[in-house]
Amino acid sequence: MKMTDIDILSDRKRQINKAGTEGLAMECEKHSLAGAVSQRACVFCGSRVVLYPVTDALHLIHGPIGCAAYTWDIRGALSSGPQLHRMSFSTDLREMDVIHGGENKLYKSLIELIDKYNPKAAFVYSTCVVGVIGDDVASVCARVKREKGIPVIAVHSEGFKGSKKDGYKAACDALLNLVGTLPVDTIPRLSVNILGDFNIAGESWIIKNYYEKMGIRVVSTITGDARVKDIMQAHGASLNIVQCSGSMTWLAQQMESNYGIPYIRASYFGIEDTAKALYDVADFFDDPELTDRARKLVRCEVEKVIPQIKRYSEALRGKKAAVYVGGAFKAFSLIKSLRMLNMDTVVVGSQTGNKSDYEVLKAMCNKGTIIVDDANTLELARFILEKDVDLFIGGVKERPIAYKLGVGFCDHNHERKIALAGFEGMVNFSREVFNTVTSPVWKFVPRRQTKKEVYFD
Amino acid sequence: MTKINKVIKTHTSTRNACKLCAPLGASMVLKGIEQAMPILHGSQGCATYIRRYVIGHFREPFDIASSSFTEETTVFGGGENLMRAIENIITQYNPEIIGIATTCLAETIGEDIQLHLAALAGKKADLPTIVHVSTPSYKGTHMDGFFAAVKTLVRKFAVKGTRINKVAVFPGMLSPQDYRYIKQMLFDFQLPSVVIPDFSDTLDGGSWQDYQKIPPGGTAIDDLKDCGRCCGAIEFGLSISEDQSSAEYLSKSYGMPSYKMPIPIGIENSDEFFSTLCTISGHPVPDKYSMARMRLIDAYVDGHKYAAGKSVALYGEEDLVCALASFMSEIGMTVSVCISGCKPESLRKAMEKRVPAVAASARILEDADFEDLLNAIEESPVDLIIGNSKGYTVSRKLSVPLVRVGFPIHDRLGAQRFSLVGYEGTTELFDRIINAIIEKKQESSDIGYLTW
Ligand code: SF4
Ligand code: SF4
Numbered sequence: 029m030k031m032t033d034i035d036i037l038s039d040r041k042r043q044i045n046k047a048g049t050e051g052l053a054m055e056c057e058k059h060s061l062a063g064a065v066s067q068r069a070c071v072f073c074g075s076r077v078v079l080y081p082v083t084d085a086l087h088l089i090h091g092p093i094g095c096a097a098y099t100w101d102i103r104g105a106l107s108s109g110p111q112l113h114r115m116s117f118s119t120d121l122r123e124m125d126v127i128h129g130g131e132n133k134l135y136k137s138l139i140e141l142i143d144k145y146n147p148k149a150a151f152v153y154s155t156c157v158v159g160v161i162g163d164d165v166a167s168v169c170a171r172v173k174r175e176k177g178i179p180v181i182a183v184h185s186e187g188f189k190g191s192k193k194d195g196y197k198a199a200c201d202a203l204l205n206l207v208g209t210l211p212v213d214t215i216p217r218l219s220v221n222i223l224g225d226f227n228i229a230g231e232s233w234i235i236k237n238y239y240e241k242m243g244i245r246v247v248s249t250i251t252g253d254a255r256v257k258d259i260m261q262a263h264g265a266s267l268n269i270v271q272c273s274g275s276m277t278w279l280a281q282q283m284e285s286n287y288g289i290p291y292i293r294a295s296y297f298g299i300e301d302t303a304k305a306l307y308d309v310a311d312f313f314d315d316p317e318l319t320d321r322a323r324k325l326v327r328c329e330v331e332k333v334i335p336q337i338k339r340y341s342e343a344l345r346g347k348k349a350a351v352y353v354g355g356a357f358k359a360f361s362l363i364k365s366l367r368m369l370n371m372d373t374v375v376v377g378s379q380t381g382n383k384s385d386y387e388v389l390k391a392m393c394n395k396g397t398i399i400v401d402d403a404n405t406l407e408l409a410r411f412i413l414e415k416d417v418d419l420f421i422g423g424v425k426e427r428p429i430a431y432k433l434g435v436g437f438c439d440h441n442h443e444r445k446i447a448l449a450g451f452e453g454m455v456n457f458s459r460e461v462f463n464t465v466t467s468p469v470w471k472f473v474p475r476r477q478t479k480k481e482v483y484f485d
Numbered sequence: 486m487t488k489i490n491k492v493i494k495t496h497t498s499t500r501n502a503c504k505l506c507a508p509l510g511a512s513m514v515l516k517g518i519e520q521a522m523p524i525l526h527g528s529q530g531c532a533t534y535i536r537r538y539v540i541g542h543f544r545e546p547f548d549i550a551s552s553s554f555t556e557e558t559t560v561f562g563g564g565e566n567l568m569r570a571i572e573n574i575i576t577q578y579n580p581e582i583i584g585i586a587t588t589c590l591a592e593t594i595g596e597d598i599q600l601h602l603a604a605l606a607g608k609k610a611d612l613p614t615i616v617h618v619s620t621p622s623y624k625g626t627h628m629d630g631f632f633a634a635v636k637t638l639v640r641k642f643a644v645k646g647t648r649i650n651k652v653a654v655f656p657g658m659l660s661p662q663d664y665r666y667i668k669q670m671l672f673d674f675q676l677p678s679v680v681i682p683d684f685s686d687t688l689d690g691g692s693w694q695d696y697q698k699i700p701p702g703g704t705a706i707d708d709l710k711d712c713g714r715c716c717g718a719i720e721f722g723l724s725i726s727e728d729q730s731s732a733e734y735l736s737k738s739y740g741m742p743s744y745k746m747p748i749p750i751g752i753e754n755s756d757e758f759f760s761t762l763c764t765i766s767g768h769p770v771p772d773k774y775s776m777a778r779m780r781l782i783d784a785y786v787d788g789h790k791y792a793a794g795k796s797v798a799l800y801g802e803e804d805l806v807c808a809l810a811s812f813m814s815e816i817g818m819t820v821s822v823c824i825s826g827c828k829p830e831s832l833r834k835a836m837e838k839r840v841p842a843v844a845a846s847a848r849i850l851e852d853a854d855f856e857d858l859l860n861a862i863e864e865s866p867v868d869l870i871i872g873n874s875k876g877y878t879v880s881r882k883l884s885v886p887l888v889r890v891g892f893p894i895h896d897r898l899g900a901q902r903f904s905l906v907g908y909e910g911t912t913e914l915f916d917r918i919i920n921a922i923i924e925k926k927q928e929s930s931d932i933g934y935l936t937w
Contacts, residue, residue: 030695031695031696031698034577034698035576037573037576037577039573059553059555060529060551060553061553061569061573062550062551062552062553062566062567062569062570062573063524063550063551063552063553063569063570063571063572063573063574063577064550064553064573064577065532065548065549065550065551065577066529066533066551066553067533068529068533069529069530069533069534070528070529070530070531070533071530072530073530073533073534088498091589092506092589092621092622092623093499093502093504093505093506093622093626094505094506094508094509094531094534094535094589094622095530095531095534096499096502097502097504097505097506098505098534098535098537098538099534100501100502100875101878102541102895114878115500115501116499116500116501116502117498117499117500118498118499118502119497119498119499120498120499120502121589121623122623122624123621123623123624125623126589126593126623133497133498136497137496137497137498140496140497140498141496141498144496156527156528156530156554156559156588156589156590157589157590157593157623159559160559160590160593160594161593187528187529187530187531187554187590188527188528188554188555188556188558188559188590189556190555190556191529405546405548406577406578406696406698409696410696412696413695413696423537424537424540424541425533425536425537425540427540427544428540428544428545428546428547429546429696431544431692432545432546432692432693432696432697433693433696434692472692473692474691474692474693474694475692475693475694475695
């Protein structure tokens with residue numbers, strides 16, 4: 029049987045749609061289907077992703093070893109100072125702990141770790157097993173907080189309690205324990221928080237730099253290269269700028285209702301969206317000088333990068349791309365960026381999109397583009413073949429699917445080690461795409477071979 | 486100098502674990518069985534994380550299904566989800582074997598898999614063969630999961646019958662390249678074999694014309710059946726306990742001789758393997774291996790001065806560490822530190838058996854993590870570290886070179902092609918080790934000599 033004949037599991041049929049078709053409502057925000065080999069992980073994964081870059085906090089994973097081992101230092105979230113976030117701490121529960129409860133072990137672990145590493149706060153992640161053995165994590169945290177005098181926060185991230193998205197919310201709830209706990213008298217009016225950028229390969233630094241050049245103070249970056257103290261003062265900022273809406277909108281909404289801080293959405297992937305983000309922020313403050321500075325900054329940066337990008341975009345004209353990423357918002361930006369490279373997105377999907385995200389995607393894409401929620405390996409392989417794409421954008425788990433079929437690949441996940449955000453990020457992105465799509469290696473790949481070598485028939 | 490050999494736990498939490506969890510080991514075994522598909526019974530995250538981790542090492546597709554527990558499943562039991570998962574796997578992948586590994590969660594809530602399977606069998610005809618491995622990670626590491634899965638398959642499939650001229654081989658967690666080489670050696674001894682598992686193709690395959698739902702290759706079911714009639718069973722691993730050992734199981738239940746030996750790294754360990762092959766096959770060592778052995782000795786001679794007196798820290802799976810320690814002692818290096826996340830006494834016992842002198846002098850830490858490795862090396866400095874990629878932080882912090890061996894190697898290309906076993910694998914490893922020592926010397930010298 030050919031891969032393109034693979035049937036989509038009937039329970040998943042309504043999670044796949046095509047641009048240009050009317051009336052079909054997309055199903056999404058569901059728990060992953062059993063046996064479907066989903067590409068997405070669990071609630072714990074979502075909270076770990078968001079909180080991971082808080083560099084001077086202790087991250088203790090309460091449960092058996094796996095959840096901690098698999099998330100040890102695999103992400104590219106850089107720090108300009110402390111490196112504590114890169115350690116993998118686990119209570120590593122054993123049989124006796126599972127039987128008698130792990131509260132004592134958790135308490136002892138916290139005390140020892142805080143004494144040794146002097147963190148500014150501690151996050152304690154509950155994983156599945158903890159959820160069923162009924163440890164009272166909150167009360168252990170409260171006790172350690174009293175004894176050690178730092179915030180010790182329980183993150184309710186039991187894997188089975190939903191999907192990755194619920195983990196984002198659990199992380200936001202954890203952060204809300206910090207926000208608003210320090211005085212903010214010295215913060216100027218022209219000030220913002222950057223939400224939902226995780227400083228992968230230093231991207232938060234790129235963005236922060238733009239705002240500072242515009243004369244805007246960045247109070248906190250949540251959570252790329254974050255410091256606990258900054259988060260505690262985040263309520264002093266005048267505006268929240270939310271990238272990665274899926275993960276951080278909840279935090280922004282809560283801060284709006286608790287502290288009256290409005291928020292806007294932004295994306296820093298691609299020239300168009302980066303420029304828009306800077307203009308939107310300038311517009312918000314309604315300050316002609318600021319708008320002027322933003323305009324100058326954008327012009328100057330664009331002039332620098334356009335000639336470089338052009339070189340690549342000429343070579344990439346007419347190539348086809350498939351995009352499968354975590355958040356739908358990132359997918360929007362990628363479609364635009366690919367367009368700038370003269371490429372057409374023919375498959376697009378996300379792990380956590382909601383109904384309106386998918387509506388936007390449908391409207392943005394050319395007729396016939398496949399739109400998919402919570403895809404799995406076989407579906408992705410099928411779409412790659414069906415649409416005969418030249419490029420796949422995804423994460424480490426998707427890489428072999430592309431490579432096995434002789435298709436270029438670009439890592440746009442949390443594990444990437446190359447900055448893809450901002451104007452300079454667009455140059456990196458273009459180069460990445462160019463290097464992979466136009467590589468000479470594909471001519472040897474069986475699926476790409478036009479004429480068969482006689483010897484290997 | 487008094488050596489502190491006992492594990493003295495200095496901390497309660499695990500800090501950068503030197504082990505992985507049991508379903509990972511079980512999934513790897515299932516990936517080495519022809520047309521098999523693993524399902525992790527539990528929540529979605531475990532399966533996805535393990536997939537991601539293994540893909541980082543092998544750079545190959547590695548599909549694992551999950552029964553995707555929800556909150557209700559966790560409260561009311563996973564029967565429904567497991568059935569749904571099995572049905573969906575059949576629809577999508579149509580495997581011949583489904584292997585269910587139970588995660589910590591499923592084990593904790595006491596899932597009765599046999600009961601679920603009986604219910605499913607009552608509802609649905611034509612099911613593929615389904616096996617279940619119990620893999621609670623709070624009871625053991627990825628190696629426990631690995632051995633348990635192998636043994637489950639052997640128990641399930643082996644059938645009695647007239648002896649055949651085949652040998653059953655259980656190599657453990659080595660690279661696909663090592664697996665290919667092991668098969669080559671057996672072939673050259675004209676010894677037909679059943680290698681369990683065999684991921685030499687499934688985790689290191691070619692480029693594809695069409696997508697392969699389950700990568701081709703792996704131990705065939707018929708071969709699994711044959712292992713009950715083999716004329717011998719070879720198992721690499723001195724730490725494998727009697728109830729985990731597939732070779733011993735075959736020997737007890739099917740009456741064939743079993744040979745439990747160290748992983749054939751180094752000359753003595755490889756010799757033991759070769760002499761066993763001679764015994765079983767009745768053939769002398771083929772010339773090409775005698776030649777390879779001589780070349781290895783030649784390499785030892787060429788490099789011995791670089792190795793002399795250098796101290797080394799080893800970490801990883803207990804049997805890997807034990808085999809490496811034996812190899813180190815052959816080339817004149819001093820093993821100062823041995824660390825494994827394994828259960829207490831399993832590394833020590835293996836070392837006492839194989840390398841008693843090293844076992845008496847080295848610091849052996851079990852149930853240990855990378856913080857223990859760091860502390861141990863800070864106390865007794867070493868010239869070289871050998872182990873998987875996860876020791877990189879320690880290596881960098883202490884400016885001690887790291888030679889990457891084992892699993893996972895996710896920060897270098899070619900993990901699936903690195904070889905360790907036999908005379909040739911040892912030669913490759915030996916060269917990498919000596920070159921690491923030379924490179925360090927060259928880099929840190931003021932002048933930067935080119936030596937020859
Ligand atoms: S719950 Fe158990 S099986 Fe799942 S990742 Fe954690 S240790 Fe591994
Ligand atoms: S045990 Fe639960 S929290 Fe941990 S990885 Fe598995 S699903 Fe996620």
